[in-house]
Each structure stands twice: as structure tokens, then as C-alpha cells.
Amino acid sequence: MKKPVVMAIGGFDSGGGAGVESDIKVLESIGVHGVGAITAVTAQNTLGIKHVTVVDHNSLRKQIETLLEDFKVSSGKTGMIVNGEQMKVVFEAVNFPLVVDPVIYAKDGTKLIEDLEAFKKFLLPRATVITPNAVEAGILLGMKVETLQDQITASKLIHERFSVPYVVVKGGHVKSSESVDVLYDGKEVIQLSSPRLPGRNTHGTGSIFASSIAGMLAKGFPMKEAVRRAKSITEESIRYGLEIGRGIGPADPMVPLEKIAMKAGVMKDMEIFAEFVEREKNFYLLVPEVQSNLAHSIDPKYVTGIEDIATFRGRIIREWGGRVRVGFPVAFGYPTHTARLLLSIINKQGVGDTLINIRYDPKIVELLKRIGYEVVEVHRELEPQGQEGKTMSWIVDHVYESLGKIPNVIFDRGMIGKEAMIRLWTSSIEEMMESLTSLLREIGK
Ligand SMILES: Cc1ncc(COP(=O)(O)O)c(N)n1
Numbered sequence: 380m381k382k383p384v385v386m387a388i389g390g391f392d393s394g395g396g397a398g399v400e401s402d403i404k405v406l407e408s409i410g411v412h413g414v415g416a417i418t419a420v421t422a423q424n425t426l427g428i429k430h431v432t433v434v435d436h437n438s439l440r441k442q443i444e445t446l447l448e449d450f451k452v453s454s455g456k457t458g459m460i461v462n463g464e465q466m467k468v469v470f471e472a473v474n475f476p477l478v479v480d481p482v483i484y485a486k487d488g489t490k491l492i493e494d495l496e497a498f499k500k501f502l503l504p505r506a507t508v509i510t511p512n513a514v515e516a517g518i519l520l521g522m523k524v525e526t527l528q529d530q531i532t533a534s535k536l537i538h539e540r541f542s543v544p545y546v547v548v549k550g551g552h553v554k555s556s557e558s559v560d561v562l563y564d565g566k567e568v569i570q571l572s573s574p575r576l577p578g579r580n581t582h583g584t585g586s587i588f589a590s591s592i593a594g595m596l597a598k599g600f601p602m603k604e605a606v607r608r609a610k611s612i613t614e615e616s617i618r619y620g621l622e623i624g625r626g627i628g629p630a631d632p633m634v635p636l637e638k639i640a641m642k643a644g645v646m647k648d649m650e651i652f653a654e655f656v657e658r659e660k661n662f663y664l665l666v667p668e669v670q671s672n673l674a675h676s677i678d679p680k681y682v683t684g685i686e687d688i689a690t691f692r693g694r695i696i697r698e699w700g701g702r703v704r705v706g707f708p709v710a711f712g713y714p715t716h717t718a719r720l721l722l723s724i725i726n727k728q729g730v731g732d733t734l735i736n737i738r739y740d741p742k743i744v745e746l747l748k749r750i751g752y753e754v755v756e757v758h759r760e761l762e763p764q765g766q767e768g769k770t771m772s773w774i775v776d777h778v779y780e781s782l783g784k785i786p787n788v789i790f791d792r793g794m795i796g797k798e799a800m801i802r803l804w805t806s807s808i809e810e811m812m813e814s815l816t817s818l819l820r821e822i823g824k
Pocket residue numbers: 389390391392397398399421458459482484485486487491581582583584585586
């Protein structure tokens with residue numbers, strides 16, 4: 380196996396949220412090999428930095444040179460570079476495209492880059508791209524950066540004054556409804572927007588953004604695409620920021636990778652369910668006129684939208700003579716009724732990862748009760764008119780409003796043009812198969 384090698388130069392965060400460990404997690408998660416050179420050992424947790432031991436610059440030089448002697452380093456990234464001597468080492472030793480994250484202050488206000496003049500003299504000339512937030516851009520230029528227009532001005536000034544080929548002035552600290560990062564390449568200003576996320580666990584986001592750019596460059600993406608992808612990785616990491624410790628928890632860059640692994644598990648589960656359907660002789664008795672479908676999600680804690688829920692693209696179809704065919708492929712993000720209903724349930728209560736719609740029959744409702752499920756009937760006539768496509772979320776809101784929870788079985792007797800239906804959700808696909816097995820055994824009697 381070969382992978383591009385990317386070097387992270389910066390501090391060690393004992394809390395695992397920022398600095399070189401965070402960089403290496405990011406790099407590994409996007410498929411490059413991360414190596415590191417440490418500038419400082421910080422004693423740090425989510426409440427802040429308690430102590431810093433600065434690594435001798437000769438050690439830093441040895442770390443970088445030792446790596447370069449043996450590896451072809453495709454790109455690199457700097458974070459906390461403490462003093463002028465360390466800056467000079469980076470200037471002299473680095474010979475690869477470099478993403479410079481000017482972490483002048485940590486989240487708790489600790490100064491991480493002590494010598495700003497040395498930073499300008501030694502690090503900026505080595506930067507392929509620099510990624511200041513609005514505050515850092517302001518400090519570098521001696522101006523206030525408070526609006527999108529300021530970000531654009533600052534990106535151009537940094538490019539001109541320090542001859543940095545690419546400048547990204549990040550919008551996280553700018554007061555606006557969207558978070559807009561401004562990328563300037565000497566010709567064009569590119570604005571990259573993302574919604575502002577409510578998450579407060581954002582420790583390490585600067586490290587994540589910069590190392591993602593370095594990783595994407597190493598994978599061969601052009602700068603604009605590398606920055607765009609880095610922004611999306613950073614956004615995802617904030618979305619899943621960790622609630623650990625009493626302070627500002629770390630953003631989690633591993634989640635996108637974990638979600639891909641979970642989706643592979645969901646695909647496998649769907650295959651097992653399809654085999655189950657084909658094995659069960661009486662399954663056709665459960666399939667309504669409009670056919671069935673099974674919706675199955677990744678761990679509900681990680682679900683952010685319909686793209687995290689799989690259904691059978693061709694549904695579960697009752698054919699002639701009691702034959703049932705499962706309509707592959709399995710697809711994520713296809714807005715079927717079952718996927719939308721499961722998503723609404725997860726959004727409302729945070730549990731439930733599997734849902735099926737089956738034929739309405741009072742006998743089936745009774746049997747589901749006997750299995751031990753709570754049942755609720757919904758009267759479709761109560762649904763406000765003219766809200767095409769909202770029925771599933773209406774059902775969930777309506778049930779939750781009256782009961783304060785969502786029972787596992789929700790059924791309705793239909794109305795003109797709407798077939799009566801039973802919907803069953805469970806906390807796992809195993810529970811779904813067990814319950815359907817019990818149901819089919821009873822129906823078959
Ligand atoms: C070793 C090290 N490097 C960088 C940061 C900045 O991260 P943040 O701004 O989230 O505190 C940090 N706290 N520690």
C-alpha cells in the first residue's frame with residue numbers, strides 16, 4: 380500500500396482536541412498517512428491550557444529532518460509554533476507545500492505564537508495557504524475584521540503584503556447568519572458558506588480545517604476543492620462535537636469516517652432482512668396494496684438527515700401467488716414515506732433505527748399488542764389540508780403532542796384515496812425481525 384505522507388508541525392494537546400493528535404486523526408480519516416513534529420507539550424483539557432513545555436528548537440529540527448530523510452512528504456501543516464527559533468527551523472527545513480494555521484491564541488486566550496514578527500518573517504514566506512480567523516487576520520494586519528467585506532479586504536491585504544499564494548479568512552467569528560469563509564488566490568474571491576451550527580464543542584476546529592486542507596492537497600485536489608472539502612469536514616466535526624469534560628469539548632473529525640462504516644453495516648443488515656423476507660412464507664400477508672418498505676438508519680445519535688437512512692429503492696413488493704420480491708438496490712437518502720417517518724421519529728425522540736409499513740388489519744394490530752407493543756391510532760381526517768409531503772412529520776408531531784411519546788405501532792384506517800396502514804418502529808433490525816417472526820407465526824395459525 381502507498382499513501383501520501385503529510386506532516387503536522389505543532390503542539391501536543393493532552394486533551395486530544397487540538398494540535399498534532401487532532402491533525403493526525405484528521406489525516407488518517409481522509410486516507411493519508413499523518414506524521415508529526417512537536418513544538419510544545421501542553422497540559423490541557425476542555426477548560427483550557429494549564430501548562431506549556433516548549434520543545435527545544437534543535438529537537439524540532441531533528442524531528443522534521445528525520446522524517447524528511449526517509450519519507451517523501453506531500454504537504455504539511457503548522458499550528459502552534461512558539462518562538463522565533465522554532466519559526467526559523469520551519470523556514471529552513473520545510474520543503475513541501477505548507478498550510479499555515481496562525482493559532483495566535485487558543486480558545487481559552489493562552490498565547491500560542493509568542494513572536495509575531497518572526498512568524499511574519501519566517502513562516503509566512505513558507506506558506507502556500509494561510510487560514511486565519513477574523514481575529515487572527517486582524518492581528519496580522521493591524522485592522523479590525525468584523526464583516527464579510529472586512530474578510531475580503533483582509534484576504535487581499537494578506538496576499539499582497541506577505542506574498543502568500545492562497546489566503547482563507549474564516550468567518551466563524553464574524554457576526555452573520557451564515558458562516559462564510561473567504562478564499563483569495565490573487566485573482567478571484569471565492570465565498571464558501573455554511574449554516575451556523577449551534578454546537579458549542581468547537582475546540583480544535585482550526586486544526587481540523589487546516590490539516591484537512593493539507594490532506595486534500597496531498598490527495599491531489601486543487602486548492603479551491605481542498606478548502607471546500609475541509610470546510611465540510613470541519614462543519615461535520617462541529618456537528619458531532621464531543622460532550623466530554625466541563626468546558627469546550629473537542630470537535631470530532633472521526634465521525635464522517637464512522638458514519639461510512641455504519642452505513643456499510645446498514646447495507647449488510649438490509650441484505651439480511653431481504654433474506655428474511657424471502658424465507659418467510661407468509662410475508663405476503665403483511666404487504667399492503669401500496670407495497671411495503673423498510674427504513675433502517677445508522678445509529679440514531681448520528682443521524683442528521685434522510686441521507687443517513689436506507690430503504691429498498693424498489694420497495695418490498697407482493698407479486699402473484701403469495702410471492703414477495705425485495706426491490707434492490709438499497710439506497711440512502713431516498714425520501715420514501717418510511718424513511719421520512721423514521722427520520723421524524725428520530726428527530727423527535729432520538730431512538731428507533733428501523734421502521735416498516737405493513738397492511739392494516741385489526742387482527743394484526745391485536746397481535747402486535749399481544750407481542751407487547753403500545754399502539755396508537757391516528758385519524759388522517761385531522762390532518763390539515765394542502766400539506767403534500769408533510770404527512771409523515773404531521774403524524775409524529777400529532778402523536779407526540781397528545782401522548783408525549785411515540786408508541787412503536789402507529790396505525791390509521793385510511794380515508795378516500797389513502798390506504799389504511801400500520802407502521803411499526805423498533806430499536807434494532809434484530810428486534811424488527813423477531814417481532815415480525817412472532818407476528819407471522821400467529822397470523823399463520
Ligand atoms: C496544542 C494546541 N494547538 C492548537 C490549539 C488551538 O485550538 P483551540 O483554539 O481550539 O484552543 C490548542 N489549544 N492547543
